[in-house]
Amino acid sequence: MTDMRYLAPSTLDEAVGAFAAAAGAARILAGGTDLLVQMRAGMVQPGLIVDIKKIPELTSIEETADGGFVVGAAVSGAVLYEHPRFGEVWPGVLEAINLIGSTQVQGRASAGGNLCNGSPAGDSVPAMIAAGATVTVQGPNGRRQMPVEAVPVGPGRTNLTPGEILVSFTLPPRAKGSSDAYLRMIPRTEMDIAVVGCGVNLTLKDGVCTAARVGLGAVAPTVLLVEDAAKALIGSKLDDAAIEAAAAACRAACRPIDDKRGTIVYRTKVAGVLLKRTVAIAADRAGRA
C-alpha cells in the first residue's frame, strides 16, 4: 500500500476542503465496511482517508417539526434501529438498512456509504428511493439537494462531483395511512447480496391507494425508480389486476445481468414476485398507520 494520510475533521468545511484538495486520491470513510475491504483487496489505494464520523451533522438523526426525518450519511444501521421513532414511521427503510451484513457490520455500516458505494444491489437504496428521500451533498461550490435515484449512475459510480460529500438523507413527512416495506431475494436466509431487492412506499385512503413509489434493486446497472409500477397502483384498491399490472411494470423495467447469483430470466421473474409481496406488507402496515 502506498503512503496514506488519515484525517478526522470536526467540521464539514474542513472535510470538503481536504477532500477537494486531494483531487480524486481521497476516499470518504463512514463505517468502512466497504472501503476497508476494497483497500485490503487492492481495489483502491487512497492517498487520503477523510473520516467523517467526528462531524455532528453526519452522525445525527433529527425528526423535523413537519414530521420528516434528516438522517446523517454516516449514521450506522444499529444507531438508526435504536431510534425511538424512525422505525415506526419508516419501517421499510429501516428493515432495508438492517438487512445489510451481520450484527458487527450493522455497528458501522451506513446508508450513506451504501449509496455512495454505488452497488446496484445495495439494500437501502430501493427503500430510500421508494420513500422519496432526497440527499444533501456539500462540495467546494456549496450545498445542493437531489433525489436518491439521481445519485447512482452505474456500478460503483455516482453523480457526486469531485470534492462533494454526502451529508444527509431527508425523508418527507408522512400522510396518514402511509407506510413502506422492503424485501429482497437471496438464496439463503441471511448475510447475502440481493438477487433482486424491492422497496414499496404507499398511502391508502378509504382502501384506495392515493400515492405510491416503487424502487427496484439488482436488476439494472443502477437501482431503479419504477414509475409505471407506481402508476398501476395509484387510484386502485390494490386489487389483483392493479398489482399484476405493477408487477408487469417491474418486470418490464428490468435490465439485469446473468451472474452466479441469478440469471436474467430468474431476476426478471422474481422482480414481479417481490413487488406483489412487498405491496402486501406495505399495504398491511399502511392500513394500521
Next chain:
Amino acid sequence: MAKLHISTKINGEPTEFLCDPNDSMLDVLRGPLALTGSKEGCGSGDCGACSVMLDGRLVCSCLMLAAEAEGHEIETIEGMAEGEKLHPLQQKFLEMAALQCGICTPGVLVASKALLEKNQNPTETEVRYWLAGNLCRCTGYDKIVRAVLDTAAEMREAAR
C-alpha cells in the same frame, strides 16, 4: 510513512500507541499491543473472529482503522474475565465444550456478551441471528447456541 499517535482506552485502561494510517485496529491489537485474543480469520468482516466492542457496540476490528480509536473505548476478549474469574459465558463454553479449534471463540464470546447485555432472555432464533456474523467451521453452532442460552438462563436466575 508518518506514524499517528493515538490515545484510547482499552479494557478500561488508558492506552496510547503509534500506528500507520492504514493499520487496522486488529493489526494494532495483535501487534504492538500484544492482545492476541482477537483473531484474524478473513480480514474482510465476514467471519467475526476479530469482534471487539467500540464504545459499547459490537464491531469487526479488521474493518476499523486503528486511527479511529482516538478518543474512543475498546473492549476485547482480554477484558472479559475478571482476573482469574471467568465470565459466565466463558465458564459455560468450557463446561459444554462449545468450542473445538478455538479460533472463532473469542469473537463468539465477545458477540454473545454483547447480546446478553441487550437481551437477558433471547430466543434460540435471536441468538442464531445475532451470531450470524461469527463463523465457526468446527462445532456446527449447536453447542455454541446452547451454551449461550444456558448462560442466559443462569444469569437470569443469579440476578433474581
